Amino acid sequence: MAPPGGWFAYALDKGWHLGPIGAEDEHGTEWAQPQWAKTVILAQSRDAASLKDAMLARALLRAGPSLQCAAAGFQRDRCVFIGSGGQVLQASNGAQASLQVSAVGSEEEWVFVRIIDLADADGDEVSGEAVAVSAPIWFRAAPS
Numbered sequence: 001m002a003p004p005g006g007w008f009a010y011a012l013d014k015g016w017h018l019g020p021i022g023a024e025d026e027h028g029t030e031w032a033q034p035q036w037a038k039t040v041i042l043a044q045s046r047d048a049a050s051l052k053d054a055m056l057a058r059a060l061l062r063a064g065p066s067l068q069c070a071a072a073g074f075q076r077d078r079c080v081f082i083g084s085g086g087q088v089l090q091a092s093n094g095a096q097a098s099l100q101v102s103a104v105g106s107e108e109e110w111v112f113v114r115i116i117d118l119a120d121a122d123g124d125e126v127s128g129e130a131v132a133v134s135a136p137i138w139f140r141a142a143p144s
Contacts, residue, residue: 005086012110012136013084019135021060078116084109103141112136 003010011018022037043054054060079097081089089111090099103109115132 003086005082005088008112008133009082009084009086012112013086015108017136017138019058019060020133078118080114080116081111082114083111101139103139105141106143108138108140110136110138 008020021039023039024031024033024036026033026036039060041051041054042059043050078091078093080091081097081099083089083101089101090097097113099111101109101111113134114130117129
């Protein structure tokens, strides 16, 4: 059973500095379909050294139709801000939302956004599923 906020939030709570990627989980023969998310590496070229440099620089992004729909502001999506411990800090109706955070103490904190598909935009007959997850934003209070 997943912990509150899911395994991504759990890893962040353990201090891992990581971000989500888009990946296909195709068990059939229809690989690389446009409806599946992709991870893009922003490298100077496709040689091994350039790819390694880009990964070390964290020059990656996740691309896919679900993320584009969320960014376009379809009003049937919901933005959920998740914080430390997997706590839901705020949830909005509609795909456009903002959150103001205040750091308390010297401990590092984080927040990420999960976009929930309320209308089954991807056509898989499942609504209420996460269709996009942002990279976390890490912050802490400034030293006094």
